[in-house]
Amino acid sequence: MDEANQSYLHPDFQKEVERLQFTKQYMDEILEASQRDLRAVQEKIKESMANLEYIDSSDSYINILTNSRFFELALNQKESLEAVKKKPYFARIHFQRKGEAEELLYIGKTSLFHNETFEPIIVDWRSPVANVYYDGRLGEITYQVRDEEYSGHLFSKRQYKIEDGQLLSFQDVDLTTNDELLQDALSGKADVRLTEIVATIQKEQNEIIRAHLRQPILVQGAAGSGKTTIALHRISYFLYTMGEHFNPEQLMILAPNKLFIDYIGDVLPELGVEHICQTTYSEYVQKATGIKLKLQNPNEQLEELVEGAIDALPSFNISKIKGSLLYRDILDRYIKLHEQNLASLFDEDVYIEKYRIMRGSHLKKLFLTEFAYMPIEKRLERIKKVVQTEVKRKSKAVLSTLNARYEEMIGKALSGLRDPEKRRQTVTKFIDERDERIPKIKEQSKSAATAYMRRFEKVKIKPMYRKLVTDRLLLRELAPEWTFEEQEKFIRAHAKEQWVLEDLAALYYLHAKIKGIADQFKMRVVFIDEVQDYSLFQLAALKAGLETDMFTMVGDLAQGIHSYRSLTEWSPVLELFPRANYFTLQKSYRTTIEIMEIANKILAKMDEDLPLVEPVVRHGNNPTFIKCNEFNVERIQTIYNRIKQNGHKSIALICKTTKEATDYTKLLTNSGIDAQMLSEESELKGSSLLVVPSHLAKGLEFDAVILAAFDIPYFDTRIDRKLLYVALTRAMHELYLVGPNEDVFLLDSVLKMSENS
Numbered sequence: 169m170d171e172a173n174q175s176y177l178h179p180d181f182q183k184e185v186e187r188l189q190f191t192k193q194y195m196d197e198i199l200e201a202s203q204r205d206l207r208a209v210q211e212k213i214k215e216s217m218a219n220l221e222y223i224d225s226s227d228s229y230i231n232i233l234t235n236s237r238f239f240e241l242a243l244n245q246k247e248s249l250e251a252v253k254k255k256p257y258f259a260r261i262h263f264q265r266k267g268e269a270e271e272l273l274y275i276g277k278t279s280l281f282h283n284e285t286f287e288p289i290i291v292d293w294r295s296p297v298a299n300v301y302y303d304g305r306l307g308e309i310t311y312q313v314r315d316e317e318y319s320g321h322l323f324s325k326r327q328y329k330i331e332d333g334q335l336l337s338f339q340d341v342d343l344t345t346n347d348e349l350l351q352d353a354l355s356g357k358a359d360v361r362l363t364e365i366v367a368t369i370q371k372e373q374n375e376i377i378r379a380h381l382r383q384p385i386l387v388q389g390a391a392g393s394g395k396t397t398i399a400l401h402r403i404s405y406f407l408y409t410m411g412e413h414f415n416p417e418q419l420m421i422l423a424p425n426k427l428f429i430d431y432i433g434d435v436l437p438e439l440g441v442e443h444i445c446q447t448t449y450s451e452y453v454q455k456a457t458g459i460k461l462k463l464q465n466p467n468e469q470l471e472e473l474v475e476g477a478i479d480a481l482p483s484f485n486i487s488k489i490k491g492s493l494l495y496r497d498i499l500d501r502y503i504k505l506h507e508q509n510l511a512s513l514f515d516e517d518v519y520i521e522k523y524r525i526m527r528g529s530h531l532k533k534l535f536l537t538e539f540a541y542m543p544i545e546k547r548l549e550r551i552k553k554v555v556q557t558e559v560k561r562k563s564k565a566v567l568s569t570l571n572a573r574y575e576e577m578i579g580k581a582l583s584g585l586r587d588p589e590k591r592r593q594t595v596t597k598f599i600d601e602r603d604e605r606i607p608k609i610k611e612q613s614k615s616a617a618t619a620y621m622r623r624f625e626k627v628k629i630k631p632m633y634r635k636l637v638t639d640r641l642l643l644r645e646l647a648p649e650w651t652f653e654e655q656e657k658f659i660r661a662h663a664k665e666q667w668v669l670e671d672l673a674a675l676y677y678l679h680a681k682i683k684g685i686a687d688q689f690k691m692r693v694v695f696i697d698e699v700q701d702y703s704l705f706q707l708a709a710l711k712a713g714l715e716t717d718m719f720t721m722v723g724d725l726a727q728g729i730h731s732y733r734s735l736t737e738w739s740p741v742l743e744l745f746p747r748a749n750y751f752t753l754q755k756s757y758r759t760t761i762e763i764m765e766i767a768n769k770i771l772a773k774m775d776e777d778l779p780l781v782e783p784v785v786r787h788g789n790n791p792t793f794i795k796c797n798e799f800n801v802e803r804i805q806t807i808y809n810r811i812k813q814n815g816h817k818s819i820a821l822i823c824k825t826t827k828e829a830t831d832y833t834k835l836l837t838n839s840g841i842d843a844q845m846l847s848e849e850s851e852l853k854g855s856s857l858l859v860v861p862s863h864l865a866k867g868l869e870f871d872a873v874i875l876a877a878f879d880i881p882y883f884d885t886r887i888d889r890k891l892l893y894v895a896l897t898r899a900m901h902e903l904y905l906v907g908p909n910e911d912v913f914l915l916d917s918v919l920k921m922s923e924n925s
């Protein structure tokens with residue numbers, strides 16, 4: 169029997185039970201107190217936090233109070249509080265900070281402090297000292313709090329299994345012990361959606377979660393290495409550490425599709441993250457630019473390629489070109505041209521009546537130089553303000569000079585002209601002239617700026633872009649790198665007005681450079697999952713529009729099924745983000761050793777030189793090949809039932825294309841099987857057999873996967889190898905391959921044959 173299972177025999181067991189009891193009781197007290205007298209408790213907590221800076225990262229009472237989320241929960245959400253009460257902490261460290269007394273710190277999902285003794289009852293997993301738990305080593309250690317280094321001694325780490333508020337067992341861990349909590353977490357997971365992993369975050373994952381928050385990061389991580397999970401934990405850590413200084417609405421996660429947002433939907437609230445923006449690139453761009461587009465299905469092209477086993481794409485591949493930095497350069501030239509056209513309109517000066525108020529050349533200089541850091545139309549708005557101010561100031565001067573001059577002329581006429589009739593006539597003439605000019609000047613001064621600026625018409629981005637892709641002469645001027653034939657091909661491809669995903673970066677970039685991104689869409693921090701499916705220009709456009717490089721990007725080149733239009737290597741991304749820290753993750757936490765062995769065979773066939781994935785030690789059934797010449801509902805049902813009997817809940821039938829998925833779903837449902845075809849708009853339900861086109865399976869995971877290939881086998885092409893690899897790596901526990909032979913899965917006879925075959 170292992171240590172954890174006999175922990176009730178441990179001399180500390182009773183003490184640990186009492187500690188849990190005490191914690192829960194204290195939580196109840198806080199809950200009651202918070203409801204009784206909110207203000208008084210707040211004050212007390214403020215006082216008591218004053219000396220605990222090194223435990224939480226906060227630098228003020230207010231922050232500490234914010235960090236004590238437990239208290240907030242107590243105030244607002246009884247339900248969440250109950251959830252925390254069921255499992256107040258998952259680990260304990262026995263730690264001595266240099267120069268301080270030894271402490272036992274209990275680590276949980278939220279912090280809780282004693283408001284009289286000032287002692288931490290639970291320390292938040294995101295707090296600096298909790299890093300000691302994740303960092304791995306026992307003995308002398310150091311940790312950082314706001315760039316300052318602290319040192320101390322870590323005597324022991326203990327992990328707890330607590331369920332429904334009851335202590336089941338605990339285990340002391342060091343580097344030599346098998347991480348039981350992790351094993352448990354990996355084998356017992358049967359959720360359709362992703363979950364939080366705070367209790368079992370591994371050292372290399374922790375390094376990414378806590379990597380410098382003011383620097384971009386790029387992670388190349390194997391399938392199932394926890395990229396998505398880590399990105400979400402980093403968001404939680406980021407918001408916790410930034411505290412009130414950061415508005416969560418300015419943080420954006422970009423996910424591949426709506427389905428994926430649903431898939432990760434549970435984790436963020438579990439991690440105390442709220443109000444952040446979760447969207448897709450396409451949705452974000454359309455909102456930020458205010459341009460509504462009917463986009464062609466971005467997977468159509470992929471499906472055409474995989475159905476036809478097309479491997480060699482033309483060298484002038486429009487999708488790829490639209491994602492390149494050369495395309496950005498072409499747009500830059502286009503913007504420059506537009507800028508020059510506008511600049512030439514400044515050749516005229518600003519006048520009121522015959523008085524020159526401002527020189528056009530000065531305004532032109534403002535436009536092209538001083539204000540050049542702003543988007544074009546923002547510059548024009550600023551220039552209008554400059555003109556308005558100047559008109560106001562100068563028109564006052566003009567008026568007072570004119571008034572004075574007329575006064576003088578009238579005075580001279582009165583005193584200098586002897587003939588009364590002539591005097592009267594002259595004076596009247598001056599008065600009439602003055603009375604006519606002055607109001608006119610006043611009137612003109614009100615509208616002079618607007619009248620001058622009228623020549624600068626605002627552009628509409630969509631037609632402006634459409635002109636670029638359809639106007640031969642313009643393209644000749646702006647894309648001299650392309651041959652005549654390439655230019656013609658490009659123009660022909662756009663004869664019909666059709667919008668594709670690849671146009672979004674261009675539209676966003678034009679909008680950003682000409683109109684600027686409105687504040688509510690100006691995210692300060694961006695998290696991108698599946699970043700290998702982005703083009704360099706998509707990333708560059710976003711970076712330019714948001715004017716920040718604060719991106720956390722995670723992806724896997726081995727899963728780059730859209731590489732015909734997106735990234736194939738990381739080096740250009742690192743050039744685009746020169747401040748970025750680059751990390752790699754090689755271990756897979758999702759799949760069993762047996763499944764990973766098969767997936768690694770496909771990985772080894774890829775052109776990219778990616779190292780094989782190391783599965784975390786966890787065994788399962790051998791993947792099974794079931795020979796079947798055509799799709800057979802009964803066979804699928806037998807496998808489905810077998811998997812269910814094995815106790816697994818989330819089960820997917822992965823097909824190569826959408827068409828196959830649609831056909832098979834029909835066949836299954838017609839035979840009374842509860843099958844649901846997944847689409848980008850679906851909501852995830854765990855109860856049925858999910859039929860999933862391979863491209864849509866990316867990012868998701870299932871207890872068991874049945875991979876079917878009949879009509880369209882996986883070809884030995886670049887894209888198909890990746891699609892197949894994605895499909896194989898979705899399975900956590902069981903994998904079945906159903907098809908006429910193993911070749912359709914690019915495998916030779918390495919699989920165990922099913923007894924039923």
Ligand SMILES: Nc1ncnc2c1ncn2[C@@H]1O[C@H](COP(=O)(O)OP(=O)(O)OP(=O)(O)O)[C@@H](O)[C@H]1O
Pocket residue numbers: 350353354357362363365368369370373389390391392393394395396397398724727757758866867868869897
């Ligand atoms: N430290 C951990 N403790 C427990 N479970 C973990 C840990 N790390 C990852 N996992 C689990 O491994 C699975 C894979 O994680 P995740 O989906 O985040 O990986 P990924 O790298 O994004 O995968 P993919 O690239 O294939 O989409 C999830 O079930 C996650 O909960």
